[in-house]
Amino acid sequence: MATSNIPTALIVGASRGLGLGLAKEYLARGWQVIATVRATAKTALHDVQADAHGRLEIEHVDINEPHQVAALHVRLHNRSLDLLFVSAGISTAPDTSIGQVDAEEFAHEMTNNALSPMHFIEMFHDLVQPKGSIVVMSSGLGSIANNTDGGWETYRASKAALNTLMRSFVARQTGDPRTYLLMDPGWVRTDMGGPDATLGVEESVPRMADVVEAEVGKGGLRFCNYRGQTVAW
Template sequence: MANSQKNALIVGASRGLGLGLVETFLTRGWRVTATQRKASPDLAKLRTGALTIETADIDDDAAVVALHGRLSSQKFDLVFVVAGVATQAHDPLHEVPRDVAAQVYLTNAVSPIRFAEVFADTVAPGGTLAFMSSILGSVGLNESGGWENYRASKAALNTNARSFEIRHRERPFGVLLLHPGWVRTEMGGADADIDVDTSVTGMADVIERRLGEPGVAYLDYTGETLAW
């Protein structure tokens, strides 16, 4: 009988939501390959026979290609690019140094797509390629302002992911952009609405329900569709 165990690649799993997703999918019986930019003691604590830990920085093209070389024999039902930054997110755009603004854009909007391009051939038929987006990336829902550079980077990620899906539409996998909710993490802060477990449980439910669904969708952790 063929092995029916699902296989996930979680990119950016050293802490917060990425770490929570690894733990959730392991609990649900998935095999998981988790990446870290540098050694993560919290991730190491989860090590089981079903977990493989790799080190790679999504902003480093050579490291991403090398990671692909190490993992190219595998097929993943889920490739989820979680990694992102929110440097000087509270500052208005004109107060953010140009190099900082550019790096946020590269890490949040460019590197995830470049990673997906390299790893597209590892997504199993009927699988999903997911990106960690945000409701802040919705242009239509921006009625409060704030987080200007971060918002713009996530809106750019959404646009780039739609273009990625169009270019790869003949491939047998779907593309998801997921808003995790406002979560009590280092990025979200102590006053956020929900805890990590609520967010990652919801996102895992959405992913499992949508495995095999073609096209691109922009959803929150409850499965609700968000306005672009």
């Protein structure tokens, strides 16, 4: 059960990969962690719970299902969050040019990577305390300025859309003191990143957590990488 003297993080999409790594990292740092998984079946996150000394709460939600997101908000409505980190995302056709991507596939990836994360933030930002942080997992591939070689076209488009929607959201929050971050984790060896990626989860995640910590209380929105460097829009 949560206690009032330790910070609380809600990590969305924590069954594997970077989300799972984030849940483990914040537990190691002494935080209370509420972590979500999509399926009701046991995941790697459940294996962590036994050794978490009551500091890991697992919630089930598919962020593409608005009624599930609303139900989770009801369950957590009286909680105060220091950090909301939305880590959910997919890539379905990294090697397919946009001319070969059908409308259904395109809509599915845009919904998962841009629309649903922003719907979640719209609904849950009120639970984040004024000095807290809201972080969403973006990607260096979401940078339009740095796109010099193409590839991952639908994924790039979805992350660029996410970045734009986050910027619009923050622009609407007049006087909001919270800190907002779009995070590029680097090229990480996950199911999406593949075995040839340059970073392990155990290398990227602690550095992302350090960046989040360094930005606490600064307010506004930044698009940055796991080293804390600003990424060009």
